[in-house]
Amino acid sequence: MTAQVVSKQVALNEEGFLVNPAEWTPEIAEALAREEGITLTPRHWEIIRFVRAYYQEHGKSPTLRQITAELGVPTKELFQLFPKGPAKKVARIAGVPKPEGCV
Amino acid sequence: MKRVIILGGGTAGTMVANRLARELAPDVWRITLVDESKVHYYQPGFLFIPFGLYKARDVVRPRRDLLDPRVEVIFSPVEVIEPDRNRVRLQQGQRWLPYDFLIIATGVRLFPQETPGLMGEAWQRSIFDFYTLEGAQALGRTLARWEGGHLVINIVDMPIKCPVAPLEFAFLAEWFFTQRGIREKVKITLATPLSGAFTKPRASEVLGSLLAERGIEVVPDFYVEAVDPDRRVLRSFDEQEIPFDLLVTVPLHKGDAVIARSGIGDGLNYVPTDKHTLKAKHFDNIFVLGDATDLPTSKAGSVAHFQVEVFVPNFLRYIEGLELLPTFDGHANCYIETGYGKAALIDFNYEVEPLPGMYPLPGLGPFPLLRESRVNHWGKLLFRWVYWHVLLKGKELPLPAQMSLAGKWLNGAGGR
Known part of the structure; x- marks a missing residue:
């Protein structure tokens, strides 16, 4: 599935985030990641699953510091996995809203 | 009791x-x-x-x-x-x-000590903050006699108090160096963890082009890991480096x-x-x-x-036993100083990002939204008086607490 196909199947907002997190599927994650130039490994999936679980529990997306603190991932590694703004990038791929730390 | x-x-x-x-x-x-x-x-x-x-x-x-x-x-x-x-x-x-x-x-409190290298010998010599009175005063003494170089403004992480303040600082610095006649000797860079100049897309676009007009460079998605005060370099988690002569940091904020x-x-x-x-x-x-x-x-x-x-x-x-009404809508508004005796104004809430228009009276203003004007600058200066004498006293200001869409141009159309 390509990013164009994703945008036909589910609604994305003007910043490219899923409008409805319930419409997310692992295939959508693969396609959005590809668009970001990221090939998803098991380590990526661990973080994506954490971000989705966090969203389901708290009703909002975790910030960078929340991911590193609660999952115990070093910040450095997070930047290697999801370059350039990992909290935003992983939220987008995980189909949850942009982290609210950015207000 | x-x-x-x-x-x-x-x-x-x-x-x-x-x-x-x-x-x-x-x-x-x-x-x-x-x-x-x-x-x-x-x-x-x-x-x-x-x-x-x-x-x-x-x-x-x-x-x-x-x-x-x-x-x-x-x-x-x-x-x-x-x-x-x-x-x-x-x-x-x-x-x-x-x-x-x-x-x-x-x-909230500031935690500059959480970014390695910020608070060493260079603190208040070549590295400053302006979110404390002492920091702002020390920076003022340096700026008055600074002879130029690379000024870098860096936001360590969001959220911060008044997210437009680092932009205002950049605009005022550009104006200040022009007044002092040393603008051509100064390079100004804003390094931010955000993807653009501001957190909300429309305002980010408008403010981003204003920064570009003034020759202020924005480095987006920059998460500082450490500062090397000897080499005078900011280093990000993904190994980008930004050299500086004068660093103005907005340190990590926490409750x-x-x-x-x-x-x-x-x-x-x-x-x-x-x-x-x-x-x-x-x-x-x-x-x-x-x-x-x-x-x-x-x-x-x-x-x-x-x-x-x-x-x-x-x-x-x-306290009378009635239920709470869900009346707070996330309403915020801020004047944004842009230098040269002008300012912009933004008004937004949880749902609606800053839009162009007039505030507070639809069509009449007097304050134009998301656009530079002199009247906004006077509004900002007047506000200090309003703060001490009206706002803190808990007197009524003629502004509705909830955000209104009246006077805002939803499609970005309207008189520019």
């Missing part, structure tokens, strides 16, 4: 104390405000100090003078809040204060340590708060106002003001 305790006498705490002092019957209610410092700062004024536009006396007042005489004021740090026993413990005299209702307005000590905050010491009623999520007799909340809106005085406006009538209902 019933007792309301307010922790923190900043913008939110002072306003709510003065409003409640007028609304609550003095024979039934005792209102106590606790703050460790006897001084109240007009924090928006810190921005002007590095450029010699304001002096310390413009931004400082004795806290007691700003509070209604009916408010009991205790100057002491707070050791701990015990929500299960409805009491707080003061450091001074080690005494317990019991409460019926608690209002937490403890704000007050008392929130952590009391075990009632999130990882950044912000108190989980209902976004529409301002009640603490886990406690039925605790409310949270101002910067101390974890709400997805700006940490800014305007937000504190709109919160107090909707909180007070809601609280009066609540």
Whole structure:
């Protein structure tokens, strides 16, 4: 599935985030990641699953510091996995809203 | 007697104390405000100090003078809040204060020590902040005789107080160096963890092009890991480096340590708060106002003001046994100084991002939204008077607390 196909199947907002997190599927994650130039490994999936679980529990997306603190991932590694703004990038791929730390 | 305790006498705490002092019957209610410092700062004024536009006396007042005489004021740090026993413990005299209702307005603190390299020998020599009076004054002394080089403004992480302040600093610096005749000797860079100049897309675009017009470079998605004060380099987590001659940092912000000590905050010491009623999520007799909340809106005085406006009538209902109404909409508005005697203005809430238009009266303004103008600059300067004399006193301002779409141009069309 390509990013164009994703945008036909589910609604994305003007910043490219899923409008409805319930419409997310692992295939959508693969396609959005590809668009970001990221090939998803098991380590990526661990973080994506954490971000989705966090969203389901708290009703909002975790910030960078929340991911590193609660999952115990070093910040450095997070930047290697999801370059350039990992909290935003992983939220987008995980189909949850942009982290609210950015207000 | 019933007792309301307010922790923190900043913008939110002072306003709510003065409003409640007028609304609550003095024979039934005792209102106590606790703050460790006897001084109240007009924090928006810190921005002007590095450029010699304001002096310390413009931004400082004795806290007691700003509070209604009916408010009991205790100057002491707070050791701990015990929500299960409805009491707080003061450091001074080690005494317990019991409460019926608690209002937490403890704000945020700066943590420059959490970024390696910031607070070494270079601190207040080539590395400064302007979010404290001391920092702003020290920076002012350096800027007055700086001979040029690379000025880098860096936001360590979001959220921060007044997210437009770093942009305003960049604009004012550009104007200041032009006035001093050394503009061509200065390069100005804004390095930010955001993907653009601001957090909201439309405003980010407008402000981004204004920055570009003034020759201010923006480095987006820059998360600083450490500063090397000897090599004068900022290094990001993904190994980008930015050299600087003068670094103006906006350090990491977190809620007050008392929130952590009391075990009632999130990882950044912000108190989980209902976004529409301002009640603490886990406690039925605790409310949270101002910067101390974890709400997805700006940490800014305007937000504190709109919160107090909707909180007070809601609280009066609540103590009569009625349910809380979900009346807070995340409303924020900010003047954005852009230099050369001009400013822009933005007005937004949880749902609606900053849009162009006129404020507060549709079509008439007088303040144009999301656009530079002289009248906005005068609005910003006038605001300091309004803050001391109207806002903190809890007097009515003719501005609705909830955001209005009237006067906003939804499609970005309309007279430019």
